[in-house]
Amino acid sequence: MLVALMSLFISCSDNNLNEEIIQITLLHGWGTMEEDHIAMRKIYEDFEKENPGIHINLLSMPSSEDAVNKAIDMISIGNVPDIIFTGGIGYDTIYKFMVEKDYAVNLFPYIENDDEFKGNIPKSVIQYWENDNKEIFTLPDVFLMSGYWYNADIFSQAGIKEPPKTWDEFLDMCKKIRNWADDINEDIVPICFNSENSIALFDYLVSSNGGDFHSINNEWRAELNYNTLYENLKKLQVIFEYSTDLNKEFTYRDSLNNFNNNKSAIYINGVWANSMIDQNINAKYAAFPMNSGKTIASKSSCIGYIVGNTKDQDRIEASIKLVKYMLSDNVQNRLLEETGQVPINPKINIEEYRESMPRLYEAVNVVNNADMHIPIPVNFWNEKKRVYFMNNILDVLNRKIELDEFVKNIETE
Template sequence: MKSRVKASCHFKSAPCHFKKTGWLCAILIFIGPVFLGGLTFLSGCAGKEEVQPVEITLVHGWGGTAQTHKVVREIYQEFSAQRADVILNEQASSDSTIAVEKANDMLAVDRMPDVVSTNGLSYFVQNAVTKGMALDLMPYIEADEELRASIHPSVLESWTTEDGKLYTLPDALEVMGFWYNESYFREAGITDADGKVKLPDTWEEFFEDCDKLDAWCETQNSSRSVFALENIQVVEDFLLARLAGASEEGFAMASAMPSDFDTPSFQRALQDVARLYSYSHDVDNIDNARQAFLDGRSVIYFNGVWECDVFCGTDIEGEIGYAAYPTESGASLSYISPSSGYVLYDNPDPKRKEASIGFLKYMLSTEVQNRLATDTGQAPSNPNVDNIMIREKYPLLGNALEVAHGADLQIKSISSVWDAVTLDILKSQLRQACRSEEGRLGLINRLNAKHT
């Protein structure tokens, strides 16, 4: 509180021109200090600039009705609550594809939101860089030890360009093995001497288990099958794991965009895709594949650790486990992939740029990363998050993360290493092509032809 101005009469030595109305002098003597104090207050206000909060726009795909979407949006909104100097304007879509396409359309007219959550749709990163609109994050990382410590080493390894620049940071890793129903494995006799589920170490054992499970399903009811598969799931979850686990040649093909698909390892992978479909009750989309697993109509479900958010609290929660993929050699394999994440606009307004960096630091902070893990089932990107804590609070997620991170071999997701044209061909043609040897050879030729 400001100290009160001491009252003093400045009219004492001055002659009073209101002799006949002396009471006016008394009034002036009384109100003088009040008047002067008012002037002092007004002049003080005039000297202060009212700080206007800066507004930044975030485009993201967490606009659905699922609980995970609600939690992520709450986390976003809490950033504004913590930063009174920043207004976060969310533009939410119910799906990441819609959100990124919206941001990509803006690039076409030389505009870009302050922050875009690509959620693995990496084509936007390259488009924003090509347009010269993506912010190079490396100078901010090098100048801020706290920010650098919150970034997983695999992110820096995967996304740092040859000239040392970095244009995207994810708030979660893409961690994938496969889910399985332990009860069904036991009932099918796939156990060790102690009656515990014996998971396959090699691809040969994997398909032997599929044979046993398929035979067991036939004794149950006609609606149960080993898998409920849709095409994108096979491309994104199975194909690269099978290829990488075939041989050194296959691992190399799974680690970078191949220049030639006509190899023994890729041919074998396509043959095993055909075998996979033979055990499957095919479905149209991932939601139906997930529901079949939840309903007990399938035994194995290919997807990431984040699915535990759906499984938690269901009737089968206590009956499901998580597994790494087998390989020909017997080593275990999983996807630990730093997919593309947030891309920031290289805004000429330094305040908006600083606010966007502040948002990124907030999303990578240990506190927010802990919440993303325990409340949404995401695999933390911040390496400082303690998996023991996650396992205590969220056993299903903690156990799945332990299995995946403990695998002998780790690869990146197919969308991180193979180009979009290749993925489009596989997603639209893989199922049909794998039905015959002629179809598989035709697919290989089409994949090779796109490079010429």
């Protein structure tokens, strides 16, 4: 009898314990075995240590694109994830759809009623994502800041004393590196082009040549006419001819590997790529040139975490705790130290990392001190136009697709 009562007590206790644990699912794109992906998953898992009453199930996809596509599939059958991390993409797809269908939680009241939460978010981020109805449906945990990395040793050996200050100098730099590499019979290119860095380079060309990029209803979008598209794509083709192996098609990982193996002089990527660049490379950071001689770089507050409106208030509040956790002082420092990303929390002082992370510190300052800032492509482009551009740009640069056809197709997307 005593054993039976004890078994009943233990069983009831276990049931009560299970009832107290709130389970939430985080769908994200940090699912590979790359160092920053592993670090991000560890940060997510450590959330449970501070919140023992919450269990987080990680639904890990290999990329942000895969995470957004998975979210679309889940929501289409009525399964709304508790939290989605979009990694900056999906504004015209998953984000707008979730907001319009009431599948996303308005974070504004949670921010306004929590001084600690509010204090961890810069006013610029709140202003960017707050709509006319005082609603906020997403929060990022980092700023996306970008210019380009360059191998200072290759620059020096090719006779380049400093980063170019105009686009003419930029093209001349590409010629010098290519000629130097040919002279010493080395397979070194100025830039290893891929679809991601092609669209970024195109944005800089357009913006520094008077292209019409502006904010529409608080949304940055490229309003590009035929002539602007055509003329700047022609300039991109010229840079491409000097900069890459015309017989190969590269991915963004190929571009990184080439840079790390001293096979390319420039690596176009954000400051966060510091952690992926070989520490033995004499890598420095630069903003892109403008024809006026000024500099231009990217800085964006992108889509980040979207809390799903599951109609379960306990799960919603647990999910908001996770977002708040990601913006906390401790985690924001971890994002900087362990992944090289730039935290949005205004209390995190990059100056404190001047000695311990000098390369990242320099890169962040280069971006902050640029004369002009534009958003990164995901904040610039209509999603369909951006995807079409990236899927076809390498064929355009290789002249497998006619420029006129490409431009007209972009206009109709």
